[in-house]
Amino acid sequence: MSYKLFTNAVLIDGNGGEPVENVSLLVEGDKIKEIGKKISAPYADELFDCRGNTIMPGLIDAHMHLGLVEIEIVNLARRNAPGLMAAKMFNNLRSALDQGYTYARDMGGADAGFRDAVEQGLAAGPRLKVCGAALAQTGGHGDDRLYSETRPYSEPVLGFRSVLADGAPEVLKAARENIRRGVDFIKVMCGGGCASPSGGPETLQYTLEELKAAAAVADSVNTYVAAHCYSSRSIAQSAEAGIRTIEHANLMSRDTALLVKKKGAFIVPTQITYEIVIEKSRDLVSKFIYDKFIAVCERGYEAIHYAMEAGIPIGGGTDLTGSNTRYASGAVAYQAKAMGPMGAIVAFTKTNAKVLKVDDVTGTLEEGKFADILVVKDNPLDNIELFKDHRHNLLLIMKGGIVHKNILV
Structure with a gap:
């Protein structure tokens, strides 16, 4: 010893x-x-x-994407063959440890093999929890097809991965298939996002019945659901469905924060990703996507204040893409703008350990x-x-x- x-x-x-x-x-x-x-x-x-x-x-990163290997993620899987994508993802994994992250939660892209590679000492990086492919509705966040396309959707092998599931039976099957593939939790896309080619953060996606179906599968194997949410409607519906962690939450109202607290959910803000795009990557994303980042950034700090008032446990994540991942350690500093230095440190250590359900060991x-x-x-x-x-x-x-x-x- x-x-x-x-x-x-x-x-x-x-x-x-x-x-x-x-x-x-x-x-x-x-x-x-x-x-x-x-x-x-x-x-x-x-x-x-x-x-x-x-x-x-x-540090613990409760919302990272190893597979977002370029800043502009539309068509990502078409530009990177699976072997190249894997190499870039393992590079991101090592970079996370270089920046002080000793545990992390991948939110859609890494399969269970990345987690196992770290555990077996085959790859340098933080210990991982993975969800595999996120569940998304047709035309929702995670469906990367442009409105001009008529091709069928196909799930990428690696990168930014989603599987389309519409209606409770399809959601049940998709969630069960993810569990079969060895994931640690289930992720669902409950509204639009900043990086998708269509739709906006203010939208609501998935019905209460569909979300409850995902939550039922997770509960049956003693795990949980994480939900991508920006709008208050999507946050409220996720909380009502029994979803445990609500990601981003930038447009959450004060009333919705009280509901989230009542239902016992966490929120996981990702403020650094908007700040870094605005500060350093304006010319590397489309105006459509940049405008969405501008629209949610300051509202995100407001939502954190509502969460603090309500007593919601607040974690934190990076959600960075491409070369911007080199700024990941600064996530603590950006979250401190709302929570103060100690509050942000606790968010990225103790609370994130609770988010990942590893607080008994780290x-x-x-x-x-x-x-x-x-x-x-x-x-x-x-x-x-x-x-x-x-x-x-x-x-x-x-x-x-x-x-x-x-x-x-």
């Missing part, structure tokens, strides 16, 4: 409490063995002097949990913008007791 000792750290444990100075942390194998003011471990194989920098849990720095650890330069509570520069400010990244990066000096 190997032992690793961290000393002289400021501790942010992910629970939301005040930081604690001059803390030591001992890792035994892949778990945290002890946290305290003074730990004597002369037998430690490695010693990491944090020199007053901050030790905190590894998400906070506690004895017995996985040694998923970041050492961050200085104190991110004083400057949350530190997360936007992972190359210089994430000094050490450890996943399950294994050091992935170390530039502590």
Whole structure:
């Protein structure tokens, strides 16, 4: 058994409490063995002097798309053969770990093989939860056909994957087929989106009966449904159907937030994706898509405030595409605009662990949990913008007791 000792750290444990100075942390194998003011471990194989920098849990991305390998995703699967797509996706997987994410949830694109490749040590990256292909209605978000096309829809092998299912019987069958393929949860498209070639975020897709069918399949195998939603109508209908996690939620009203709280759902905002497109990628997307990003960005921060008022548990995700994935670590900083630095850190650690149903093993720095650890330069509570520069400010990244990066000096 190997032992690793961290000393002289400021501790942010992910629970939301005040930081604690001059803390030591001992890792035994892949778990945290002890946290305290003074730990004597002369037998430690490695010693990491944090020199007053901050030790905190590894980040968790509750809404990522390994398969969105280009910024403009329309026709994505037609431009990338499956082998090339897989190579790009594995590159994105490693990049996520490079940016401090030690656990992640892929929201439609990666099959169970990506999860298994990480678990078996065949690929570098965060541990994964996957949903395979999202369930979408004909003509809805996930149906990539243009209005001028008459071809039948076909599910891509990899990339941005959806399967079309209309009516409760088809939804039941599609959800069951996903379960058969080894997914961890089910995703449904409950409204329009920013990246689709038709429709807008304000729309409602899928009926209550169809959504309940998906929820019933998930419940039968002790898992859950995540719903792509922007409009208040789609959010409310998802909550009524018993859907557990509501993704994006930018156009949620105050009244709808109260319903979401009553039904016990999470929301998972993805503010960084709009901000980065607006800041850095204006010329790389169509005006149609750019205008949709503009329309939902500020409303997303308003929705987070409504969620905080209502007491909804708030996670967070990146949802970035193409070369913009290199900015993923900054998701914490953008969410802090609404939640404050500590609120955003908790969202991307403890709460996201609950979203993924892995809070018993990760998400906070506690004895017995996985040694998923970041050492961050200085104190991110004083400057949350530190997360936007992972190359210089994430000094050490450890996943399950294994050091992935170390530039502590």
